[in-house]
Amino acid sequence: MGARLRRSGRAGLVTFLVVIALVGSAIIASAAVQPKAAAYPSTANRVRGHGYCSYPFSRTHFDFDIRTDSSKRLVGRFVTQMGVASPLTFYGNRPASLFVSGTSGQFEIWGQVRGNGPGAGAYYKATVKFTGQIGEAYTYRRSTIDITVASPTKTLYTKSCTISGGRVVIPKNART
Numbered sequence: 001m002g003a004r005l006r007r008s009g010r011a012g013l014v015t016f017l018v019v020i021a022l023v024g025s026a027i028i029a030s031a032a033v034q035p036k037a038a039a040y041p042s043t044a045n046r047v048r049g050h051g052y053c054s055y056p057f058s059r060t061h062f063d064f065d066i067r068t069d070s071s072k073r074l075v076g077r078f079v080t081q082m083g084v085a086s087p088l089t090f091y092g093n094r095p096a097s098l099f100v101s102g103t104s105g106q107f108e109i110w111g112q113v114r115g116n117g118p119g120a121g122a123y124y125k126a127t128v129k130f131t132g133q134i135g136e137a138y139t140y141r142r143s144t145i146d147i148t149v150a151s152p153t154k155t156l157y158t159k160s161c162t163i164s165g166g167r168v169v170i171p172k173n174a175r176t
Contacts, residue, residue, distance in 0.1 A: 047100060047107065049130065049143065051166015053159060060159055062147065064128065066095050066107050074098055078109045078126055080147055082157040088115040090149050090157070092126050100170055104131040113149070119156045124149050132168030143168040 046067035053060040060083065066076035074095035082088040092111030099105050106129040113119045129146040145168065146160040 045098075047098065047105065047130070047132070047168065047170050049132065049145070049163075049166065049168035051143070051145075051163040053145070053161035053164060060161070062145065064092075064107075064109075066098050066109070068098070076109070078107075078111065078128065080126070080149075080157075080159075082113070082115075082149065083159070088113050088117050088120060088157070090114075090124065090126055096125070103134060103170065104129075105170075106130065113156065122151065124151050124156055126150075130168045132170055134170050 046065075048065040048067075050063040052062070060081060062078070062080040064076065064078040066074065066078070069075045074097070076093075076095050078090070078092040078095075080090050082090060090111055090113050092109035094110040096108040096110060098107040106127065108125055108127050110123060110125050112123050113121065127148045127150070131144045133143065143163045143166075144161065145163055147158065148155060149157040
């Protein structure tokens, strides 16, 4: 039988079908062992948030919107009031990095401290770590934020809290 098949015109067709079957079974086998989407670190090309820590008049307000523009550059802003006793405000407008994994992540942004007090007028880097939610719909899951404004030699301000008013959102349509 093998000799007849080898000499017939059907040999090419049978060989083609065997190759297709092997490739198909390899694809199915690899798909079965890969983790589902939630197990992979997910990234986003936008994150935004606003709110305050503790009560509204505590001077811990913050607001940010960091995203990747059409040319794949990071753009955005970050503003935070720096504490109860401090009349200083950090204005960041040069994002350096953005990393999101699931509902948490961090970004770094360069900016200037404004106001009256030590450090005013100087440029600092803010590192913001957060947990948030995916999508615009309100959930009862509280967002958290950890803000550090520092130069290479000293830390000017640090605040870590559960957000009382506001939230951090990773838009669904901004996920890559």
